[in-house]
Amino acid sequence: MQDLIIKNSSRLEFSMRLMDVLVLEVAGLLASYIHFRTPIGETAPIHSVLLHFCSGLSFLMFAQLGLYGSWRGRALPDRFLRLAGSWALVLSIGLFFSFLIHHVGNVSRLWLFYWYALGLTFMILIRIGVYFMLRYFRAKGLNNKRVIIVGYGSTGQEMHRRAIAQDWAGYDVRAVYADEKDAQKIQDSGIARLQKLEDIPIFMAAHSVHEIWITLPLMASPKLQELQYMLRNTLVDVRWIPDIFSLQMLSNKMGDFLGLPAVDLNQPVTAGVNGIFKDLFDKVFALAALFMLLPLFIVLAIAIKATSPGPVFFRQPRLGLNGRPFNVYKFRTMKVHQEQGTVTQARKGDPRLTPIGGFLRRTSLDELPQFLNVLFGDMSVVGPRPHALQHNEMYKDLLECYMLRHRVKPGITGWAQIHGHRGETDTVDKMAKRVQFDLHYIQNWSMWMDIRIIAWTAFKGWTGKNAY
Incomplete structure (x- = not known):
């Protein structure tokens, strides 16, 4: 039961994709009744063509645009903004298609607006329902992902604290790799303490670990290189959360600089x-x-x-x-x-x-x-x-x-x-x-x-x- 949802994630994703297609079809029909006061079949044919074309296109494109990835640890508003942008992109492609077949002049802009608003609203409501259902299961200890934290400095402790406090995110910390000084800060006796880097792959295989969170400080680059070699064949998610809490600076906002990721350490919030x-x-x-x-x-x-x-x-x-x-x-x-x-x-x-x-x-x-x-x-x-x-x-x-x-x-x-x-x-x-x-x-x-x-x-x- 613990891994039931994780093992069937591909089936759940396929179900969500079909649900989105169904929702968009229904939203388009409702938009027709709201605007035209008549079934969509009695309006200009281009509306039915757009309805089925865009709904089918969403089945193909939404997955490519990352709408069905894991929500764990991610903000809902960001996910909804991505959904709104993806749906707008699909409709724009539909309009371009209607232009190519010389029927764009027959498309009702108001019907298109109603369809966009209703479709977006319905898809958001469905996702909110799924989100709270999964949140309930995870708070009950179901559908959790087992985690190893590598490094137990300020960032490692904070990540552990958040995993416990936000139990609805579904992360279960099973082991921690820490040196002697940081190991004394581990309060939970049920968590395994890994003393050597070589213990990480062994523990991971023995306990079916799903994720590894690396929170080593920046100065521990030799260990990072050694760990990279050990995990080269690992088929689980490995996340690096740099220990920048130990750097007493103004910010740690991630951005793009000259095409490469960069962290602004002393950029105040009032910039820009x-x-x-x-x-x-x-x-x-x-x-x-x-x-x-x-x-x-x-x-x-x-x-x-x-x-x-x-x-x-x-x-x-x-x-x-x-x-x-x-x-x-x-x-x-x-x-x-x-x-x-x-x-x-x-x-x-x-x-x-x-x-x-x-x-x-x-x-x-x-x-x-x-x-x-x-x-x-x-x-x-x-x-x-x-x-x-x-x-x-x-x-x-x-x-x-x-x-x-x-x-x-x-x-x-x-x-x-x-x-x-x-x-x-x-x-x-x-x-x-x-x-x-x-x-x-x-x-x-x-x-x-x-x-x-x-x-x-x-x-x-x-x-x-x-x-x-």
């Missing part, structure tokens, strides 16, 4: 199209904010000039996107003074503060001119806060991945600030905590996340006990 939307949002938001805050700007400028001599605005160099320097704008909160090669952070009771400087800092009103930096393209509304250049030089060697903060534009507010990590960072631990939150934001960015941060800042984030 996402960055365009974020920049557009920033510009619109900054313009609206500056327009509404103009009266407040005037009041604060008068108060600053009235309470201490010096300019209204304070400019200081910072590092922006990819380390590009720019001048950040703030309302001046300190008396005019000259730093001697270092930047001293403001402290509680700092004598350098102007009469209203402490208030401006505690309420973050001194940061408002940075909306000008957003308009100039140097900053974003939301992002890691820009630090003084001297602090960057100090912490980049003390904290791992510190400089990855500069892979995105700095922000007026950020994920770290709304979680209380704002103001003075007089210890390495405080800065480490802020960097941790900054990297989390960069790795998990979304427009909804930006909106949440802005809303939180507006209602609760303007003040803080660490801001002096």
